[in-house]
Amino acid sequence: MxxxxxxxxxxxxxxxxxxxxxxxxxxxxxxxxxxxxxxxxxxxxxxxxxxxxxxxxxxxxxxxxxxxxxxxxxxxxxxxxxxxxxxxxxxxxxxxxxxxxxxxxxxxxxxxxxxxxxxxxxxxxxxxxxxxxxxxxxxxxxxxALDGFVRGQRTTTTFVDHENTFVGAEIHDPLNQNLTSTLLWFSGTSVKRWPERIRxxxxxxxxxxxxxxxxxxxxxxxxxxxxxxxxxxxxxxxxxxxxxxxxxxxxxxxxxx
Structure with missing residues (x-):
């Protein structure tokens, strides 16, 4: 990896x-x-x-x-x-x-x-x-799950509560079955970035x-x-x-x- x-x-x-x-x-x-x-x-x-x-x-x-x-x-x-x-x-x-x-x-x-x-x-x-x-x-x-991509890109909100919000941004490469993504975790005034790349x-x-x-x-x-x-x-x-x-x-x- x-x-x-x-x-x-x-x-x-x-x-x-x-x-x-x-x-x-x-x-x-x-x-x-x-x-x-x-x-x-x-x-x-x-x-x-x-x-x-x-x-x-x-x-x-x-x-x-x-x-x-x-x-x-x-x-x-x-x-x-x-x-x-x-x-x-x-x-x-x-x-x-x-x-x-x-x-x-x-x-x-x-x-x-x-x-x-x-x-x-x-x-x-x-x-x-x-x-x-x-x-x-x-x-x-x-x-x-490959629905929702527009020109190979997709942004989704995956979790929301009173304090936290998870927003995911993804890029799709269908030829290689690759997804490169970043999860942005907003919690109060802080932001964490969680990158991921999968096949x-x-x-x-x-x-x-x-x-x-x-x-x-x-x-x-x-x-x-x-x-x-x-x-x-x-x-x-x-x-x-x-x-x-x-x-x-x-x-x-x-x-x-």
Whole structure:
């Protein structure tokens, strides 16, 4: 991930408040409950573990959780919250682990922060290599919402209360499936700027990318409560297992990357 778009100390320190305001902290227990059935009492590895929003409630369910993140600031926040989770700095597009896990998971659209298809497939390949033979990979990403762009630009207001306003400005590059955006957070008299750059992924495309590394779709849901995934869903939670004929995912790459 481009360092220009990584969490600095200022953004990391406000992450808890931001995720709480948009409902992601309240959702963490539901996420952990979903993930627990693939790792109950066993082992899990999180890609982009951040401050432990999901990893901590999952570990409290008896799962041994480890993870990586590219942000020193977020890892420091995690270390302050718990000493039960082993996490280290790393690039989710290119990592290796001697240990094999029952579950590898990547939530909140973290996979799309990798800005090229090649990096995203490399991440999936690394994740597949970290799985046990019967391991499971879980990915949460947003369904691309591309309405409202005018000449490749869009401005939206995503949250308003008596004190805070979130205004998002985005530029769309459809040829590369890229969105470059800035969230402006107005709170009282202060303004915070939160830049982000993603490569969005269509659900069927993610399935094909998973096939490139020897994985197949096992389940797809519209939310962590296992609601149905439909044509109006805003995100999907996709569950992948190893393809039957593939004993080693790294040996299977029909996509040529």
């Amino acid at each position: 481009n360092k220009e778009f990584s969490y600095d100390d200022n953004l990391a320190s406000t992450y808890d408040k931001y995720t709480g305001m948009v409902g992601k902290v309240a959702e963490a227990d539901e996420t952990a409950a979903f993930l627990e059935r693939f790792s109950s009492g066993r082992s899990a590895f999180e890609l982009g573990i951040g401050n432990g929003r999901v990893a901590i409630p999952l570990s409290e369910r008896g799962v041994k959780v480890e993870g990586i993140d590219n942000s020193d600031s977020m890892l420091k926040l995690l270390a302050k919250r718990t000493d039960l989770i082993k996490a280290w700095k790393g690039d989710i597009a290119d990592f290796s682990s001697e240990q094999r896990y029952d579950l590898v998971y990547c939530v909140y659209g973290t996979l799309t922060l990798l800005f090229t298809r090649e990096e995203q497939i490399a991440c999936l390949r690394s994740a597949a290599a970290a799985l046990k033979a019967d391991g499971i990979l879980v990915i949460e990403v947003r369904v691309p 969005y992924i269509y659900p069927q495309e993610l399935d094909t990318m998973a096939e490139c590394v020897g994985l197949k779709l096992a389940e797809r849901w519209g939310d962590w409560a296992r609601g149905e995934f439909t044509d109006v869903s805003k995100r999907h939670i996709s569950v992948y297992s190893r393809a039957p004929s593939q004993s080693r995912a790294a040996d299977f790459s029909p996509c040529g990357v």
